[in-house]
Amino acid sequence: MSPQAFQRAVLDWFEIHGRKHLPWQQAPTAYRVWVSEIMLQQTQVATVIPYFSRFMQRFPDLPTLAAAELDQVLSYWAGLGYYSRARNLHCAAREVVERHAGRLPERLEALAALPGIGRSTAGAILSLGHGLPAAILDGNVKRVLSRHAGLAGWPGETRVLRELWELSERYTPTSRTAEYNQAMMDLGATVCTRTRPRCDACPLSGDCEAHRSGQTASIPAPRPNRSMPVRRCLLAVLNNRNGEFWLQRRPPIGIWGGLLSLPEFDSLDTIHEWCIQRGLEVGELECLPERRHTFSHFHLDYRPVIGVAKARYNAAEPGHGAWFAPHPDLALPAPVRRLLEECAAGASQSSTHKA
Structure with a gap:
């Protein structure tokens, strides 16, 4: 499937089935996208929604977040877990105020250099918040691309991750990037799920290698087992x-x-x-x-x-x-x-x- 055909299939699916009414999608700004992306790391959408709404009421913009005490930020994060995310969010907000005049940068390298913001989160902020073309690679997108390409192995492995970024960059369009990236996340979250994927509802199933070979249960490979002390x-x-x-x-x-x-x-x-x-x-x-x-x-x-x-x-x-x-x-x-x-x-x- 050519990149153009891939993009068209994903965007056509999004027009009908994509999620368009999540709180951070309403009057989107780079700040709202950033907070939502950090909250959504390792946390499901249904869990994040009430936390996001409450957080935005207390910290409606980046300067307000930067001016707050860390204890206040942590109290509005309590229950979401992975508290380093909240500490990094607060630290990055202060850094943006000090170094970028209170506005999230519009360059990938500058964004990714902020505490807690990696390459994929930076791509989401640029595309969904600033309307700029940038690829993403969150867990949902990794799963869609791995299955479509029949790419075996754990996505956290260096070799596999490199190939996934190459695929993401190849398929990401230079126009309608925000819709495309949101569509890929939605596709992974609602159709190409970790277990029991709904291949009959997937716009890419006709060209999906994992579906063709019956390997959707084994691709992508899970994280190698490790004993939990x-x-x-x-x-x-x-x-x-x-x-x-x-x-x-x-x-x-x-x-x-x-x-x-x-x-x-x-x-x-x-x-x-x-x-x-x-x-x-x-x-x-x-x-x-x-x-x-x-x-x-x-x-x-x-x-x-x-x-x-x-x-x-x-x-x-x-x-x-x-x-x-x-x-x-x-x-x-x-x-x-x-x-x-x-x-x-x-x-x-x-x-x-x-x-």
């Missing part, structure tokens, strides 16, 4: 009689980087020692059943340990920890937020019963 810890859920919880700031780099979270320990004895060192008189500790939270590269098995301080001791550690009342705007990891909500609800029920 398991980390275990105790999470101390300490609250006082004012209904506040002890939280501390995570390091800026690493899991849940920059978020508020619960202190971690390896034993009950170390929790007791930690409390004594800070003048916290805590009653009997209650251990809840172990829970699991899975990150991209390991499992975290954690056991919540509940303790109540007999008074609101001023045990704050500047820059490290303090008492916080539960609040929707706190920048908390999703499992920690759920845990605090459970504990707060349990404490409320207990108070009701006692009354």
